[in-house]
Amino acid sequence: MAAVDVNAEALGVPRKQLMESSGNAVARVCRDLVDPGATVAIVAGRGNNGGDALVAARFLQVYDVTVHLLGRPETIATDIARENWDALVASELDHRTVTDSAAFDLGDPDLVVDAMLGTGVTGSLREPEATAAKAINDADASVLAVDVPSGIDADTGEAAGDAVDADHVVTFHDDKPGLGDLDCDVTVADIGIPAAAERFTGPGDLLALRRDAQSHKGDHGDVLVVGGGPYTGAPALAAQAALRAGADLARVACPEHVAREVQGYSENLIVRGFAGDRLAPEHVPDLLGFAADRDVVVFGPGLGDDDDSLDAVRAFLDSYDGTAVVDADALQVVPDVDTEATLICTPHQGELRQMGGETDADWDVRRDLVSDFAADLGHTLLVKGAYDVIAGGDESRVNRTGNPGMTVGGTGDVLAGATGALAAVLPPLDAAAVAAYANGRAGDLAADEFDGGLVATDLLERLPEALRGVDE
Ligand SMILES: NC(=O)C1=CN([C@@H]2O[C@H](COP(=O)(O)OP(=O)(O)OC[C@H]3O[C@@H](n4cnc5c(N)ncnc54)[C@H](O)[C@@H]3O)[C@@H](O)[C@H]2O)[C@@H](O)CC1
């Protein structure tokens, strides 16, 4: 929900606007429950759950409404809730603040609106919420809870201690899993969040990447890139992208002549050369051993389509059961390989067709086609295009970042490496979606400076900024 919220904001629908819709939805349900002239007590907490009810008060002026704010107005936790409180005070709607639980007086209302706590609850109810919950439960009134009954965990339906016993709940945007187990009516209200906030990747997707301050080297991924042969720059680009996307360690396994060059690109890379001028089946046992201690393997950058190399990829995937990103020429082995591995495949549309998948000029149709093909393969697909389509499991996303300047060579290697790093810390679909978003955003930042003259290494430098999240 936090991610969807940030994405909605990026689309131009800020949270205060959603709060206005939520408050309006609360008022609509009230009108179904009590007739004009009834007495309504609104009990508001200091978070955005309370803020929703402060908005509702403005839509409920046909009733005899009293708003009880739990706590001093200076302790309201968010700007948007405070602005709505200030509007109530300025408009002289009946309001009181509860600073001493012992003095809390709910009165004798026909309806109580419980907006003390929503999805932000942690632990059992503290004061004055605990006393207010008892008063609400003891009152001879119907109780309408905003989003979730206060004290209940919206995901589990459980409470850490006492909670409000609601008769009705009006919840926003989507049903909350925990509400199904409660003995009350649940109304799911559409609050105008654009479907695009969930369908398209956005800055909210980056919230999944927040790092734990206690983390250690290795916690953020040890990524092995296997590639090189006819092309020498590609594996170095992919490995550097893995580092820029947050991996702690990036290694490259490649033919000896490539190894010398890769080392020249960056002293941050750990390089292992193997005999010969291309990957071949005799390298596989050694490679499997090397891959076993890594979090993710990225297969394909610069590998070429020599039969020996493709046989080696096949043999590797036959025995490998970890997570791998498969790109470029290596993609063609995926449809006929029987592997225990978790694969994230990153074809462009031509490569998708070669794999046996279908595509369409309309991205929405393409989304269905790619989802079906991902299900057939049993793997995650990131199909590159002006709109990237990401599908796997029963989910799909679409990414709109990026620009025509990114058709330059090497940007796909950067994407594959970034996907590898993110797959070490996120589930496959999320890793692919965030990588596509950040890679395109890095390209957009580079295009601001270089227009159509951007090159793949420009993306590397901008990946960290492209992955930097917004404050929630
Ligand atoms: N997209 C969204 O996420 C939207 C959310 N909205 C509303 O925002 C709510 C979530 O708002 P917040 O994140 O501000 O969280 P809440 O308003 O649920 O609670 C946060 C406040 O409660 C306090 N608190 C936490 N646990 C407590 C406890 N056990 N005893 C006493 N106080 C406690 C915190 O210190 C904080 O001040 C949702 O439930 C919903 O009602 C809506 O405004 C519309 C959009």
Ligand SMILES: [K+]
């Ligand atoms: K509530």
